[in-house]
Amino acid sequence: MKKLYILIMLLCLPCSIMADDYLEITAPGNRQPQLAIARPIPLSGSANTELAKAIADILAFDLTLSGKFTIMPSPPAETKTGIRSGEFDLAPWQTAGANLLVKSGYIDNGQTVTMEFRFFDVSRGKELAVKRYTGKRADHRKIAHMFSNDILRSVTGEAGPFTGKTAFVSTASGTKEIYLMDYDGYNVQRLTKNGSINLNPDFSPSGKELIYTSYKRRNPDLYRRELLSGSEARISSHPGINVTGAWSPDGSRIALAMSKDGNSEIYTISKDGKNPARLTHNPAIDVSPAWSPDGSRIAFVSDRLGKPQIFIMNVDGSHVTRLTTSGAYNVSPRWSPKGNTIAYCRQEGGFQIHVINVDGSNDIQLTNAGSNEHPRWSPDGRFITFSSTRGGKEGIYVMRSDGTGQVRVSRGNNADSHPTWSPWW
DSSP states (O other), X not given: OOOOOOEEEOOOOSSOOOTTSOOOOOOGGGOOOEEEEOOOEESSSOOOHHHXXXXXXXXXXXXXXXXXXXXXXXXXXXXXXXXXXXXXXXXXXXXXXXXXXXXXXXXXXXXXXEEEEEEEETTTTEEEEEEEEEEEGGGHHHHHHHHHHHHHHHHHSSOOOTTOEEXXXXXXXXXXXXXXXXXXXXXXXXOOOSSSOEEEEEEOTTSSEEEEEEEEESEEEEEEEETTTOOEEEEEOOSSOEEEEEEOTTSSEEEEEEOTTSSOEEEEEETTSOSOEEOOOOSSOEEEEEEOTTSSEEEEEEOTTSSOEEEEEETTSOSOEEOOOSSSOEEEEEEOTTSSEEEEEEEESEEEEEEEETTSOOOEEOOOSSOEEEEEEOTTSSEEEEEEOTTSXXXXXXXXXXXXXXXXXXXXXXOEEEEEEOSOO
């Protein structure tokens, strides 16, 4: 993965908006605020209508997915000139019913692009956030996602995760290889090229490394790959399975399932594959470990009661408790970044995604169309990415953490699965 160099310049703001001093913006009748996104205009030089449309579309996609706003069309009387206070009239937006407005402009220099964004409270006539970014022309999507993050920070106190990447498995090459893309499905990049089966990618806490299982040497071995250099190392290659690897929150350990001692058990290893520690000791099949955000506990799947269920244990393997009590086949747990809930899959014909409190209460089904698997949280806990067969072949989808706003983000006619959202904000 190439490094991204973007110069970010924060312009003078009429008000200071900090993470602990955010604006709670509401609309009449408790409806969602109406957010208008004006078409970006050239600040100098010639117009680039393709770039302008892309910027507006990215902002609209991100902010619609956030569930915080209703995106409204620009009014017919909108002025096309000026993005700064005093350079345009807010009256057409007020008349059209907009509560919030994004105005933006760009300077396209061919190889580089400068974008300036301004976020307005229309009813108060007040500027809420101003940012100016300069970067490579090819990074225009990244820049637009950055301002979407800033808008969420302005209204909630917490930035969005829209600059994140998704690692996933795809059959685009004819075999199951690991790919990387923007969270919304753009800028797809193939990572592995071994012509074998590669599964279960998981990002390191830094976002600079991936672990995954590959059959490229015939045995399902665990590999660690550096994203910037592309170098990789085989870190667990015991006879039998070395699968469902998951990084610890501090990046020092990796939990995985291995069958080197006969049946599948949960172990932890250091990031270089050394110092294995066995956590489970049960004749059943134990797989799919998932760390709690504080690193003190691990959720996992076991069929020790006859059918696969989700269990939780301390990080040393002690105090094993059963989490799921409903459904006969529950798999693929993943702890939320906030630490209060766990997403998992339940087989009910096909698989459906559920979330459940860590004390076993409030089990809620989020999906119902097709078969849905491999839920993974965004780093802020607002969203879940997952794979679904609802469109025919498996594809990558994103939804809000309450199950609303489900949308497909992978493109093409390949089978895409096993998504995981990077911690890069």
